[in-house]
Amino acid sequence: MKLALATAIAAFDLDDDLEPLRVACEKAGIDTSVVAWDDMTVSWARFDAVLLRSPWDYVERLPEFLAWCERTAKQAALWNPPDVVRWNTDKRYLGDLARQGLPVIESHFLAPGDDPATLPDLEEFVVKPTVGAGSRDAQRYLRADRPAAIAHAKRLLDQARHVLVQPYLRAVDEQGETALLFFEGQFSHAIRKAPLLKRGEDPTSALFKAESITARQPSATELDVANRVLAALPFDTLAYARVDLLPSDTGPQLLELELTEPSVFLPYGEGAAARFAAVLAARLAR
Ligand SMILES: Nc1ncnc2c1ncn2[C@@H]1O[C@H](COP(=O)(O)OP(=O)(O)O)[C@@H](O)[C@H]1O
Ligand SMILES: [Mg+2]
CATH class of the missing domain: 3.40.50.20 (Rossmann fold)
Structure with missing residues (x-):
């Protein structure tokens, strides 16, 4: 093997x-x-x-x-x-999941050729490319920063990239983001990620933005949302999946689904590496 x-x-x-x-x-x-x-x-x-x-x-x-x-x-x-991988490497999949009634963060999309000035009018919001990772090219804006946000969206659109605009969910500032890890459809462990976007800060130019991670027990609601999202996917059970949720007044909302190249945070999950390896060994033996 x-x-x-x-x-x-x-x-x-x-x-x-x-x-x-x-x-x-x-x-x-x-x-x-x-x-x-x-x-x-x-x-x-x-x-x-x-x-x-x-x-x-x-x-x-x-x-x-x-x-x-x-x-x-x-x-x-x-x-x-x-x-x-093809479906998951472009965050336009969030639109598919929202249409299925899943709790996805309100997501607006702009395509190359669209007028960047049509981006939604939100009090505080995030502009990011739909193909992106590691927080690169993601930035947080207040309504008063709208001209800068439009310029950011224009820069991305001019590079033929699709743009995603979401309200900034402020509860992340206190509670952080929760990432839930699944191997072969079974929940393994979860972590808390501290908020990554500061007001007025330019996007990172590194391969990914430095992250502050701690182990976390997910709430029953977070587990339920993550399971519902995975159950809605048009794919067979996946060897690995990571579901990233942000807190909000209405409960946890899907920020992104990592089915391609997620950090699986093995050092933060007791027995997680052995569970993942067992799943891989079982697949290899099939
Ligand atoms: N709508 C949002 N509300 C609050 N924070 C956000 C929002 N979108 C992104 N962020 C912050 O930016 C980070 C990167 O955004 P994310 O959508 O996860 O893209 P990436 O694929 O680069 O990880 C998140 O971990 C979170 O800290
Ligand atoms: Mg992310």
């Missing part, structure tokens, strides 16, 4: 889950290699499966990454599979 844990040349040494997962996989009897998705010398056919771990530079090269996923999935099992 040969498994590749796929990172990126640009992300080597940045993925805190890689080493605990590799060790747990070896313990579970899996022959495990860490490889970069963009390393042209790798022959993917020599693996039984490839797990997307930290291909964190795909945002700037999405068509190339999606083509690589399709190619690789013909040579080995790819987790998660290419159709999931």
